[in-house]
Amino acid sequence: MSDSEPPVKPVLQKPPGYKDPNFPAGRPPPRKPFLPPSFHPKKRKTSYGRACCCCFCIFFLIFLLLVIISGAVFYLWFDPKLPGFHVQSFRISHFNVTKRPDGTFLDAKTTARLEVRNPNGKMTYYYRDTEVDITVGEGGYETELGTTTVPEFTMHKKNTTSLRVETKASNKLVVDEVGNKLKAGYRSKSLAVTVEGRTKVGVVVAGLKMGTVGVSVKCDGMSKKQLDGGDMPKAKCFINMLKW
Template sequence: MAAPPQKPPLQKPALQKPPGYRDPSAPLKPVAIPPPRKRVLPPSFRTKRKRRNWCRTCCCFFCVLILIIVIVFVIVGGIFYLWFSPKVPVFHLQSFRIPVFNVTVKPDGTYLDAKTIIRIEVKNPNSKLKVYYGRTDITGIVGKGTELRQSEVAGFTQGTNNVRSLKIESSVKNQLIDDGVGTKLKNDYKHKELEVRVVGGTRVGYVVKGWKIATVSVKVSCGGMTFKNLDGGDHNAMPKCTVNLLRWINIR
């Protein structure tokens, strides 16, 4: 009979490692070091990024440039004034004649026919500067505000220490006016109490070495006299014309 098979010897069960057990013979694993924590600063200590504001830079540049240009103009203007001592031209109303003055009342209204001859004296008081006058528009006014036709005087250049007389002729025909104004003008003209005035507008500048500089708009107002003064020959009693520079500087 065959021998019965032998049973293998019983093996002892392996011991289980307790939780957290580390084999001392096992190689050490590198421990991951967490990155350093960034320190959070309060808002008042945070550094702000500098950003170039090109708009502000350009604005400052142009302001400085304009300031430099203004300073240069002031310096040049001061030297010009000290050297040349510029003076404003002087205007006088020499005469205001009305050879024709008729007020006609018609069924459809009141009409004015008039012819005027005006003489204005222009004086350049500068000894070192010539004066340039642009085209001048001159309007004669009679009564309290009845304007006659506007006349034009061509531009010209006036020499130093020079006096020039301008003759301006104008006429109106069948100019429609208010009935009450027509009656007033007719009575004032008959009794030599008609008030006359001249208003002109031009551009005035100085001439230096053939160059026109400092050209500005000028408004001139002359008159405010009646025919009694004109017929009496009292031209010296006529005041100087008022010169208005840049529409806000009045010079008499």
């Protein structure tokens, strides 16, 4: 070997498992072809749930139609009417307002006659126990004169029932101003009177006894002067159904 020739470098052996970074070991995974959304396969929805929903809607509509038809037939055939309430008479047998050092006290006894009428010719009404309140005064001076309970009773077709209601207030403490107002109203016979009842009413139709509903009745617009004279045209009774 001459001095002008460069020395030959020995070839290094690659170790086992060597990977050249310039050449990847395998091919890259093939890319999926791009498809527009309209070409994507759609999952088929089962029609089982839709069929159940349609069946339920049809059944509900048929049931609602039957209820409406039954109600119309019932109304046309029986022609139902609400019961009527009327205050026949009202009497205060004892009324005394007493002022003492420890306050003003009221003692009173009342007797009222309530007329209940069933205007229906094909329906019977039955009443549970009825609570009746008697209140006198108005304009913020209302004072209860007691509460009584009328036992349950039945009203047949085209029937009228008279109920006797007695209340009593013993040694009832009232505000001095209220006592003065009540005493003056009683003497001048301008004392306002209110009768209010709460009960539950049921119906018997063609021998079938139906359930009861809560009923509240309020009769106001009456004065002691009208009641003593038997003048009752202003006694209005309002009925609230489904209310206790």
